[in-house]
Structure formats: C-alpha cells, structure tokens
Amino acid sequence: MASASAASPLDAQIAAALREFCAQRYEASGARKFGIDEAELAGILADVGAQCKLTGTAVELRNFLASLHLEDLVLARACMNGNESAWETFLLRYRVTLYESAYKMAREECAARELADSLYAEIYGVDTKGQERTSKLRYYQGRGSLQGWLRTVLAQEYINRYRSSRRTTSLDEALDDGRQFEAREADVSVADPRVEDAAAAELAALEPEGRFLLAAYYLDRRTLAEIAKLMGVHESTISRKLERVTSALRKSIRKRVIESGMSPRQADEAMQDVDVRDLRIKVKETLRQETPEGAFYKEKDECG
C-alpha cells in the first residue's frame, strides 16, 4: 500500500490534517479488523486525495475527508489487498445487491447473471493473463457509497455490453425479437443560421440543471418520474421547472432572433415551421368559416 508521502503531493500541513483525521476516525472506519493500521489508512486517504487531484486548504481537505464513505473505502481497499475477512463481508453485503441490480438493468436472468459475474470478476481482479491481480475496487474513492458505486459501474458495463451486442445483432434478428425502430429524425436544417446561433447561444446560457432537464426530457424521453427520482424532488417540481425553462428559452431565442434583424413574424415562423412536430394545427379554428352576421336574414329578405 502506498504511503502518504509517496502517493500524495499534499504538503506538510495537509498531511498533518490527514493524520489527525485518521487518528480520529481510525476505530470507526473498521480498518483494524481488516489489518489496516493508521499509517496505511492515511496512505489510502492520501491516495484518494491524489486521485481526486485535491488541492486547497486544510479545512477544505477536512471537509472532503469527512464527506467520504470511510468504512466502505476501507472495505474496498482491504478487498483489493486480498483480505479474506473483507471479501466475506463484501460478499455478504453486496453480492445479492449486485445480482438484483443486474437483473433490474438487464431484465433477463441469464444476461443479468453474466453481467454481475463479469463485474464480480473485475472486482475480484481476475487477470486473464495470470499476471498480478488488479481489482477494479482500486478506483473506488469513497465519494459515494460502495453499493451505489457498484450500481454505477454495473450500469456502465451494461451499457457497454448492450452497445457491443447491438452492433453484432443483425437487423433481421432484431426484428424477430420484436424490436421496433424509430424513424430517423428528418435532418432539416434551419433555413436561417441566425436562429441556429440564437438557439445555441441561449441554450449555453442556461443553468446546468436546466440544460440537463431539457436533455433528459426532450432528447432521452425520460419520464418526469424518472427525472424526479434522480433529482430527489417531486414530479410536479420537475414539471414546473421544465415549463419555466422551456418558456424562458423560447422567449429568449425569439428575442435574440428579433435583435439580429428578423421581424417578429419571421421569428415566430422560424421557431415553428421547421419540424412538423412543432406545428400546432388548431383544427377547430382552421375549419371555422367566418360568416358575416345577417347573411341569412339578407337571403330571407331576398326570398321574401
């Protein structure tokens, strides 16, 4: 295990803060039961600090260290070092979760088991070449819970596998499996580059959360419930935010386009008539025929 001084570029003041933190949290971290002493724990934390490219004051470092999932981090590093007791604890805590998460992602027993097993092999550090074991756990930094990290890594693995398997599946096979393909969006470019520029500029000026919401909802077609769950708020909050962002974006693009020399009517058309999905055909209003008042009376009068 790398020592604090060797693995980290942290200066003496920060190293002192690190040692102090280790002394305070050593017992609670559970490091002792996995045979990790205080110096090694300090080395682990220094390693994490280096991986996170941590810079700043000792106070910031302390805040960072306090935010770490220390017990999970210790367990992960003990597993990485091949500690049997740590592996037993790891399996007991996370093996089932791993399989269940894989099942939720793959939605098929065999694929889920294969997915979980492959990740488990990587976590265990099985090397196909028979060389030194390199466990994937070494990349765990304790920023989130170990359980959450496993789910994230599993999701990455699943997406990689799904993409690679999709590349090797023929179109006929996919159709036989009942897969349906969306029609590709028509690549209709906006006639006036001023609109494109305005849209890109206003989009870039949005808050990160606003852009994320727009991308998740309009591009990925995520439901309000999915977004709300990820963001930890109620669906109605997401709905309101989306309404607000979309409305503001529409107005700001229109304003910018008008400022660039378009007439308001041209700006409205440029915002609407590019894609049929944006056309709002008001059937009732379109079909309504304006009949001048008194027309029938006139006709009646004529008959009479």
Place this chain on the structure above:
Amino acid sequence: MNQELPNPARKALARQRGGEDHPSPDALTAFVERTLPRDERDLVTSHLALCADCREVVFLASSAAEDAVIDEEELVAAAAAREMVPTPVYGNALQQPVASAGSPRRRWGLGMGWAAAAVVGLAVFGVVIWQRVSSRDLAHLAVSSVASSAQTRNLTQPAASPMSSTLETSGKTTQAESAIAITPRAAVAGAPARKATKEHPSAPRMAAASADESAQTAGSVVGGAKVAAAGPGTNAALVGNQADTLSQLRPSEALAKPALPMRLANAARGQWRISADGRLEHRVAANDWTGVLSDQATTFRVVTVVGNDVWAGGSGGALFHSSDAGQHWSQVPLVTSSGAETGNIVSIQFSDPQQGTVITGSGSRWSTSDGGVTWASR
C-alpha cells in the same frame, strides 16, 4: 408539461457533445446519491447535459436503486422501533428540515400522543377499579386467574404437540414458556405444515400470553416489515450499519412514506436478528434475546417478518418458516426435479404474505405465490 421545446432549440440540444473527460463512477454515484458539493454537482450536471452516455448511466443506476431505498427504510423502522426514537441522525451533506406540518413524522407524533393519552386513561381507570375492589376479591380473582391459566395450558399443549410432532426443539424457552417446535413439511402427509399450524393460531398464543408479549402486540398491525438481514460476522455491524444507514438517509426518504408508523409498530412487535455466529434470535424483552431453532446445524443468514409469518434462511439452502410469529417452525424444502437447493440463502423478500422470493449466494432465485406452500426455481 404543456410547453414544447422549439425545434431549433431541440436541434441545438442534440448537437451538443460532452467532452472526453467523463466524471468518474465515484462522482456519478455521489451525484445520484446527492452528496456532491454544490460546485462539483454543477460541473457534473453540466457534463450530464451534454453527454448522453453518462445520462444513461445515472438513470440506470438510479432506477436500480429502488429496492435499496426500501431496505434502508426498513432498517430505519427497525432501528427506530428499537430505540423508540424515530429521529435519524443525518450526514452533514444531507441536513434538511425533518418535520413539517402534516408530515408523516408529525402524524406519527400525534399517534403517539393519542396512544399515551389512552394509556394514561387506562391507568386511571385501573386505579379506580383497584380501589373499589376489596383485597379479598382481588385474591379470589388471582386464584381463579391462575386456575384458568393452568386449564388453558392443559388444553393448548396437547393441541400443539401433534403439530410439532417429530422435531421438538430444546430451544431456550421464553418468559412466556412458549414451546418452539419444528415440523418438516415432508413429514406432514397430505397437508402442508403451514396450513396445519394456521388451524390453531390461537393455541400457542394463549399459552404464550404474557404481559411482555401483549405489550409488544398491543395495537394490531397488518402488513409486514423486513426486520433484519445479516449473516455471520456482520451482526455487530448490523446495528452499526443501521446507524450508518440513518446517517446516509435523506429525511424525506426516511419519513415520507405514510406506512412508516405501521412499519414501526410491526418492527417493534417482531424483533428478530441473526447473531454474529449465525444463530437466529428473537427478542422477548428489552435486552433479552432468545435463541430460536438453536438445535439446527444451519448457520442463519437472513430473517424476514411479514405479519405473523417469520422466514429464516441460511446455509445449505435451509429455509424455515413460522406462521405464528415464531411459536412453531417448519422447515421448507427448496427442491426441484434436478435436486435440492444447497446454496446459502442470503435474501428473503416478501411483497405480501403470499408473494415471496428467496435468493441464494450462488444466484439461484426461488419464488412462491402461495405463501410458501410451493416454490419454483427461476
């Protein structure tokens, strides 16, 4: 959502591309768990707005976390019931106002208030009655009570013994002197053991009616709650984990479910755990844990409570079931035509008393839809 995104904006959004530097799985995990500092969260959010791959990862990870949230809530329920303090300790990054007007916690507090008022009322009523009844009458009542209790035992114990025929355990008896019996399902011809025990649900209860248990069962509870899931070597960590889990929980997640008071009551009623050396234990008093099924060679790993049904599983595919809150037990064989289950049972989950799933360490998954009478391997 009534607003539609203008098409130029949609296209501009689609044209955006994330950089090569994707956030680490750690950062994405912390984003999903909402533990990132504000500035870093904004950075990750900015990247997510541009990178469809990372968005897919976080949504997938977030959707897979559903059950874990439920389990954490169960742990909160069990821990809060044990301490009778339903106020978790929160991590510094997750500090939020806990209770608001009309929140479940407030309702829980109101419920406790009514319960306390009822208890005080009953106590006053009892004192008044006690003062009115003469000491002679009390003595008479006590004698008749003992006699009726003895009579009840004479009536109930023979009724229980045929059910608990072959494998009477010598498990340490509880204060209520309740006998714990095991009936292997294979030994009961014709009818499943679960059915047999359910035919006499009141018999062991009458025998075991102690003040302690009646205090625990006061306020009938419908529904179930997972109480503990652990294994050898981690029981000490289980209690610690509960504290940790509490510290990691967002208050809204922990207390927002309206069913929490119900779960708390149920968790208070059934106190089960797996000891550090893999024994199944039942709490009969404040700090009095009694070993259950202690004559079995099984190393237990998990115990689950669903209403009156208690399920415990462990090494060698051993699955035990009690339909009367742990008074009588039967061993449930997990067998298919290809053979019996030999893996260690590491998870038992019941969505209701009928629908359940058992998972072994080797990844086998068994499910039942008839309350555990039959099990199918998937």
